[in-house]
Amino acid sequence: MNLTVDGERLRKDIERNAAFGDVDAETGRGRTVLAGSQANERARDALVTRFEETGLDVRIDAVGNILGRWRPSSVDPDVSPVATGSHLDSVPEGGIFDGPLGVYAGLEAVRTLQDAGFEPDRPIDVVSFTEEEGGRFSSGLLGSSVAVGERSVEQARALMDEQGRTVDAALEEIGYRGDGVVDAGSWDAWLELHIEQSDRLEDAGISTGAVTAITGINHCEARIIGEANHAGATPMGERTDALAAASEFVLDVESAAKEATAESETAVGTVGSLDVQPNATNVVPGAVELGVDVRDVDHSVMDTIVERATQSLARLERERNVETEFERPFDLEPVPMSDRCRDAIHAAGANSAIETMDIHSGAAHDSMHVAKVTDAGMLFAPSRYGISHNPREWTDWEECRRATRVLTGALAKLTAQ
């Protein structure tokens, strides 16, 4: 069967979506589309219109997840669907591909299968999950957490933004407070196409990655307490400088992560945030708070890096006389993708002469949730220079087309009994 993805049609969809919440950017093309915002409403409306034009049955669930189902009359309505999709929301001043590529590639795959006269044995659901990025109501993956039963509808709707506005009220306002729940457990399989957000595909010159696993994630919080004092009147030998101690900690975390890559090359450790008290040029820093991000596909390697971080703090207590605190409030296990889905991706690549490679995901995705209740797979398209969450995020249109072609082939394979 000749599956010809219409790259131009896909490009137009993504560019139309890019106009919602678009921001001025020196370089590239950015957008700010927080869940439940006006920009999000317009992006949702446009998607629903496209779904309807494609003959999909559209459903909005209780937390605003949007689902468009293609079920030709020949398909038994009781057969489990295969689903695909991603999200339409963005981080503040994010890029135009992160999320929308996967949603519109899912739609384009359905259109391609329709155009080719393909007759699936299962329905195909194209999905846009609510607030994948987080940052307004949640720490992210909101819609998919409800779809897999991790969070109840009531819990999700009660979440509030900084202004005290609930998910419930925000969805009501934009007209996307629907009924029932998209049930990811009812799917036979799930595929999500997303930009890579790293440059391994670009470096390898390969158009599509088949994700092996999504790394586990730890967010840790460290606090180092010294003694604030006058920067002029406190001799060097009499200081308990919390920032100097924190600087050693930052470098220790970096070393620990670098050394861990010898055991598992996917390991990363980052001190991403650092806040100094009182943070005045003429005061010896009295306290520092640090946010540490640790990830790997192997949870025991994450444990090793976290252990090294706590050892660093213990050393600083001894050597620099500071007090320290450490917490590990957020600990997501690594999530392997299903072999069946990954095989379908590689086979679809081979059938369409598009090279694929195994690759891990260092970023979290809704697929982490979906993988808990059904076979899940992810496809990556190359990210120029690996940049994401930034207006300079870019994936060539031809690469979008190729990855969508692989997605289409994989969906065809998974929906053929």
Added chain:
Amino acid sequence: MNLTVDGERLRKDIERNAAFGDVDAETGRGRTVLAGSQANERARDALVTRFEETGLDVRIDAVGNILGRWRPSSVDPDVSPVATGSHLDSVPEGGIFDGPLGVYAGLEAVRTLQDAGFEPDRPIDVVSFTEEEGGRFSSGLLGSSVAVGERSVEQARALMDEQGRTVDAALEEIGYRGDGVVDAGSWDAWLELHIEQSDRLEDAGISTGAVTAITGINHCEARIIGEANHAGATPMGERTDALAAASEFVLDVESAAKEATAESETAVGTVGSLDVQPNATNVVPGAVELGVDVRDVDHSVMDTIVERATQSLARLERERNVETEFERPFDLEPVPMSDRCRDAIHAAGANSAIETMDIHSGAAHDSMHVAKVTDAGMLFAPSRYGISHNPREWTDWEECRRATRVLTGALAKLTAQ
């Protein structure tokens, strides 16, 4: 002559002043007295009342500096006065001694000389300078900058706080927008008693320090630019982490300052402020700004530390591939105190059996300005644990009395021709 300082009278003055702008504090006793505030108005009113009770001629100048002159009728009005004083304003949540001790000790010295029947050959001016601490209108030393001609009255009055309120308007509102300018150049000599803000006197068990010099001060700004990227998706080997680079810089500045103490034990170097962009746990830091404070009594040693800081940045550019920027916008030369004033302090200590020692000042004071136009000296009283700019700032009342006794003796010596 028997000069008996009334420690109880001095304590009452300082405690009365401590009630203006007092703040709740877990430990100690704090106050917030910003220049031109209501608390500042009440503190000024109380001082003026005390001056008048003591028979001083009170003058308010065009920038709100308060001067109370004691000139017995026997003293020729054309003879240059000897002046003493400090400031009544505080940092936010500062202590009760920093500033007020020097103002009220000056008043107490005059009362002591009057009580003893001392007949000076020069008038004695007791002075409270406007906004020594800064933080509302200026970076500090505001009133003294006008008194020595560094700033014009017009420039000073036009300075604005964050709400756009001028010095002029704030002084008018509290009734302290006077006329003319206190002319520090007309003084024969100047003495300022201040708390040490360090613990060298306490450690040595000595009641009064005679300041040899006030250190020079550099404030430098460093900027390190790396590449913000996804903390999960960016392998360790492909990062340009601005915070990891900044951490090396912080430790390099600390090492440079520690090593400089071998040449000049008064040298200090501090990275007091550090701001990360975007400062999110899950993003590799893209840029860091740092505020560096460097001080010493020897300017060439300050140069050495600053040079080492710039060498560190050059190394980080090579080794970590970051871009860096460095500025040194604030460069105050060290200011030696006058030998004549210092001799008067040591002599007054010896005459009253109060031990004195030479000591440098790592903090800036109005005396830095005054020293440009006349002979200036400073006396330090011990600071418990060296703490200042904090409600835990403390100087024992007996130490306040002793230091005031030395000040009184030194004023007697300087006003006797």
